[in-house]
Amino acid sequence: MSDWIIRREVSSTESGSEWKLRALEDDEERGSLCIKLPGIQPAARFWYRVGVTSHGAPEIGIHRLQRTLTLCSDLIGTIELAQPEARDVLTASLLLHAAQFWLGLESQPGHVFLEMAAFTHAVSPGTASSRLDARFFDEISRHFLPAGRSSLEESATTWPGHLTGLLPRHPIFLSLLSAELNAVMGKPAADMAHWVEALRWHRLVPDAWLNVLDGGPVYQGQLVDELQSARAAPREVHAAAASRPDARPPETVLVQDADGEVLHLMPAWMDGDRIAFAGDFARANQGLRRSCMTIRLPERT
Secondary structure, three states, X not given: XXXXXXXEEEEEEOOEEEEEEEXXXXXXXXXXXXEEEEOOOOOOOOEEEEEEEEXXXXXXXXXXXXXXXXEEOOOOOOEEEEEEEEOOHHHHHHHHHHHHHHHHHOOOOOEEEEEXXXXXXXXXXXXXXXXXXXXXXXXXXXXXXXXXXXXXHHOHHHOOOOHHHHOOOOOEEHHHOOHHHHHXXXXXXXXXHHHHHHHHHOOOEEEEEEOOOOOOEEEEEEOOOOOHHHHOOEEEEXXXXXXXXXXXXXXXXXXXXXXXXEEEEEEEEEEOOEEEEOOHHHHHHOOOEEEEEEOOOOOOO
């Protein structure tokens, strides 16, 4: 097994706390993920909710269903997973496991969401401004904003929060949008395929929301269950025997370092409140109690 560690950098923002997780394999960074914990007064956020409107005139035998988009703030107060970057599905899943570990250990709410872009050229780990050229914005949003395109790009820090409050609250009929846009709306960009696989591995699925920038899907679900804190409970570290011919195979474990901001991925043997490792980690932590969690990872692709 490669030498994997996940580092957490914690910072505070006006809208809450933010964790930056970085996954390193043999000291080379392989991916990262941001976790945004909402504050007491969460920042204004908007999404489009996909729904259906029924039109009918029974007396003349007419009935039609129309798919619609309606602006909403349903996900405000939910933990956001953001700026996903990973080279493969294994790295993406490992970052999600690390988020699961720390959220469970700190008794944070387990419901999370992650916005994805719908267009490959629109994917950006940075500010929103580089995604404003998406066709979704051209066909919908710009028609309802008083400012021109250039003015909106200059105000990227307030998009998609403050400025999206100017968008209409009445339903927008999808039949009025182009066939090209309808075909890709709610589908993730092709270059995010390994994140899609990792999210499904963790039972996070696209639901009824789209992001307001380009109509990309919003994946959401319960990342941490009620047993998570117990699963990550501290265990006493011991050194594994050099040879275990009759023992069961080791489990894959995330274990917290002494400073609390680093997780190690390594094989280990669980035995009640004791855990046995081989190598330097066991020698450095012999007899100490460390929080750890067994995990299951997908094959690297």
